Amino acid sequence: MYPVKLVTLFLSVVWLLSLGAITVRGVSGPGAWPYTPWSTNKAQVKNARGETVTIVGANWPGAGETMLPEGLQYSSARSIVERLxxxxxxxxxxxxxxxxxxxxxxxxxxxxxxxxxxxLKNGLGLAAGTNVLAQVLKNNPQWTAETPRMKIWSDIANLERDNGIMMHLDNHVSKPMWCCSNTDGNAFFGDRYFDIARWTRGLSKMARWAIDHPNVASMSLRNELRPVEPATAAVEYSWTAWASNVTAGANAIHTANNNLLITISGLSYDLTLAPITRELDLSVVDQKKAGTPPVYFRIDDHAWHEKAVLELHSYDHKGITTPCDIIEANLYNNGFNALGITPPLGCASGPTSSTVDPTGKVACYPAKRLTPVWLTEFGQKQTDPILHLNTCLRDFTVKHKIGWAMWAAVGSYYTRQNTADFDETWGLFTHDWSAWRNQTTFTGWWMQFIQQMSPTNVEKPQAASPPPKLSSVP
Structure with missing residues (x-):
């Protein structure tokens, strides 16, 4: 029999854990924001309290040559986070x-x-790096020239935690550079710079790093997988290769930190996950030769089945004017069918053998499994009128409470495509990160969009005011 004091202590610990009064390393539990770990339940992401959470976010680039979050030469990390x-x-x-x-x-x-x-010196060159270093330290005096790079990432994670923001880690590229193209060496598993062993090691290390940050509830496998050009026999761009490598990457993350959600992107610059949500035989989709064994990617076959979230991107580079109903039907087919939503009005009345029926509507197909889907990239030049596609995306995500992250929370880059101090016209911030690039569009469109997504159940409760001090106690 255990001593009474030991039993009492054990029961007290269990009780405190149930209330969230004791925080397990890496998660906050149900008693403290952000109520991690997060998990999935059918098409929804749930926090540790069982509430459905919706992300409303922006991309902050950090995969350039310095491998530091952009903008720190113009602003303090605190100011950027607080503005967001x-x-x-x-x-x-x-x-x-x-x-x-x-x-x-x-x-x-x-x-x-x-x-x-x-x-900074390695990424920008000695002269430019020395100059930018002085600017970064002037704006961020809490750091020194000797501050480790990952300490800066940790400090930003903590700032975001303090300000009610979740940090999502997106493996954008292997070799740091502007993304993306088919010829950049980062396109697909086995490409010139895309070493698979280093990739899985990197995922594992970043997943372990996240253990110290309760507001890091999710991380991606890879951004915008795409064909390699020129094509090479050493790289097989296919859904079959996608499935085996995605499985390896997800296993690496889950083994290192099983609290994390894992976001899974598709092919064609992450525009589609169509054969995955329908659980098709990937050997047939890839048009493998007759007799090839079937290949299926089923999330439920894996230990991380309650941590899987699908992610897709959507951009307009051609001036799209297609009716929103048809755009929604294509989004549905490309992977948003996994949400279990009613087929959009742009869908034909039933699946047909053709891609489009005579009325212009799209043949739509349901998903085999309900899974959360996030729209993790979309955007446009901030000085342009709002694109038709983005209006459709706003209406679609608001209607179905789909989490999203726009591109991008940036004003300029330390360097991009061999141009120092590159101005980002797609960025929310002015070049010097001091204000919104287009105040009218930001307040009249983006902020309204953000507000339309509320409530998200990610809101951080305001700290209670301390009780007044009493001069005497009766």
Whole structure:
């Protein structure tokens, strides 16, 4: 028999855990924001209290040559995070490069991170890096030239936590650079810079890093997988190859940190997951030769089946004028059917053998499994009128309470495509990160869009005011 005091202590710990009064490392539990870990239940993401949560976010690039979040030479990290929080964003998709982890694991002292000074000078060149370093330190005096790079990422994660924002880790590229093209060496598993072993190692390391940050509830496998050009026999761009590598990557994350949601992107620059949501035989989709064994990707076959979230992107580079009903039907077929929503009005009355019926409506097909789906990239030049596609996307996501992250919370880049201090016209911020690039559009469209998504159940409760001090106690 256990001593009475030991039993009492054990029961007290169990009781405190049930209330969330004791925080398990890496999660906040049901008693404290952000109520992690998050999990999936059919087509919904649930927090530790069982509430359905909806992300409303923006992308903050950090996968460029310095492998640091952009903008720190113009603004403090605190100011950037506070501005995003005040606008109503509850989620930031941070892009990063696998090489950031490689430089820790394969450096002169394996396991030792590089410094802020080294990251800037190596990424920008000695002269430019030295100049930008001085600017970063002026705006962020809490850091020094010797601050490890991942310490900066941790500080930003903590700032976002304090301001009610979830941090999402997006493996954007392997070799740091502007993304994306078919010829950049980062396109698909086995491409010139896309070493699969380093990729899975990077996922594992970042998943472990997330354990110290309860507001990191999710991370991606890879951004915008796409064909490799010129095509090479060494890289098989196919759904079959996608399935085996996605499984390996998800296993790496889940083994390292089984609290994390894992977002799974598709092919063709993440425009489609059509054969995945329908659980088709991928060997047939890939047009493999007769007699090839069937290949199926079924989320329920894996240990992380309650952590899987699908993600898709949608952009207009051609001036799309297609009616929103048809756009919604195509979104449905490309993967949003996994939400279990009613087929959009742009769908034909029933699946047909043709892609489009005589009325112009699309043949739509239901998903085999209900799974959450997020729209993790869409956007446009901030100085242009709102695109028709983005109006359709807003209406679609609001109607179905679909989580999203727009591109991008940025004003300029340290460097991009060999241009120093590159101005980002698609960015929400002005070049110097001091204000919204288009105040009228931001308040009249983006902020209204954010507000239309409420409530999200990601809102951070305001801290209660301390009780007044009493001069005497009766």
């Amino acid at each position: 929080a005040q606008a109503g964003f509850n989620f930031v998709r941070h892009t990063y490069a696998t090489q950031m982890i490689d430089e820790i694991e394969e450096g002169a002292v394996p396991g030792k991170d590089v410094t802020l000074a080294w990251a």
